[in-house]
Amino acid sequence: MHLTFLGTCAGTEPMPDRKHTSFAIEYNGKVYWFDAGAGCSYTAHLLGIDLLSVRAIFISHTHMDHVGGLANLLWDIRKLNGREKDPARRISDRRIDLFIPDLQVWQGVRQVLHGTEGQFAIDFDLAATDYADGAIFGDGDFQVRALHNRHLGVPATGEAWKSYSFGIEIAGKRIVFSGDIKDVAELEPLLQDCDLLLVETGHHKVEDLCTYAREQPVKRLGFLHHGRAILADPAGQERKARHIFGDDVFLAADGMRIDLSTL
Ligand SMILES: [Zn+2]
Known part of the structure; x- marks a missing residue:
C-alpha cells in the first residue's frame, strides 16, 4: 500500500x-x-513498479504536463507484455480502465499509438471513458470519486467539465489529489476526514494553501506539481509551510515513496 x-x-x-x-x-x-x-512510466519501471499490474489510469485534465507520458505509458505496458515469458504474468484478456475528461485528446493519443509498430495491436482491453462528478471507479476497498474544478474555465451550457480533482479512498484512508485548481476552496467537498491532501503549487502560493488547509480536516499536507517558488527555493518554502501548517507538511520529490498504511 x-x-x-x-x-x-x-x-x-x-x-x-x-x-x-x-x-x-x-x-x-x-x-x-x-x-x-x-x-x-520510464521512471516507474526503473523504480520497480510493475507496469503489467496497472488496473486504472486517472487523468485530471489533458494539459501536456498531465498527459505528456500517457502514450508512452501504454506503449511500455504493451512492450513489457509482449516480452513477458511467464504466461501467468501476461495481461492478455485483462482490462485497463482509462478515465480522461476529453475524449478528443484521447483520440489523438490513440492515433499516435496507432502509428507505432504493429499499429499498437493489443490483446488486453483498454477501456477509455470520460467522466463526471461523483464515484467513477471502485475495486474492492479502493474507490475514486471526481469533482470538477474551474482550472479550464466553466463549460458552456450542455458542455462537460474538462478539469477535475480526485478523492481516493483506500482501505479506509482518504487521499485528495487536487489536479490543477483555480481556487483551493474548490476542494472543500472532498476534504472530510482527509488523511492526505496532495495539492498543486503551480498556480498557488504555499502560504495561501497552508493557511487554507490548516482550517480544514486535513491531517497531512503534501505539495506536488511544484511552481517556481518551490523550484527556486524548496528549503525556504518548506520552512514557511511548516511555520503555518505544522510538521505534517512535505514537498514531494520525484521517486519519493509513502507507505499509506502509516497515514
Ligand atoms: Zn498542470
Whole structure:
C-alpha cells in the first residue's frame, strides 16, 4: 500500500531531477495511476513498479504536463507484455480502465499509438471513458470519486467539465489529489476526514494553501506539481509551510515513496 511520486513539477520547461506531474498507488497487487506527465512510466519501471499490474489510469485534465507520458505509458505496458515469458504474468484478456475528461485528446493519443509498430495491436482491453462528478471507479476497498474544478474555465451550457480533482479512498484512508485548481476552496467537498491532501503549487502560493488547509480536516499536507517558488527555493518554502501548517507538511520529490498504511 504505497504511493510513489513519478513526477512533481508543474508545466515548466525541463527542470533538473523533476518531471511533470504523475504518481502511482500500489495496492493489493494492482497499480493505480494518477496523471501521466512525460516520462512517468520510464521512471516507474526503473523504480520497480510493475507496469503489467496497472488496473486504472486517472487523468485530471489533458494539459501536456498531465498527459505528456500517457502514450508512452501504454506503449511500455504493451512492450513489457509482449516480452513477458511467464504466461501467468501476461495481461492478455485483462482490462485497463482509462478515465480522461476529453475524449478528443484521447483520440489523438490513440492515433499516435496507432502509428507505432504493429499499429499498437493489443490483446488486453483498454477501456477509455470520460467522466463526471461523483464515484467513477471502485475495486474492492479502493474507490475514486471526481469533482470538477474551474482550472479550464466553466463549460458552456450542455458542455462537460474538462478539469477535475480526485478523492481516493483506500482501505479506509482518504487521499485528495487536487489536479490543477483555480481556487483551493474548490476542494472543500472532498476534504472530510482527509488523511492526505496532495495539492498543486503551480498556480498557488504555499502560504495561501497552508493557511487554507490548516482550517480544514486535513491531517497531512503534501505539495506536488511544484511552481517556481518551490523550484527556486524548496528549503525556504518548506520552512514557511511548516511555520503555518505544522510538521505534517512535505514537498514531494520525484521517486519519493509513502507507505499509506502509516497515514
Ligand atoms: Zn498542470
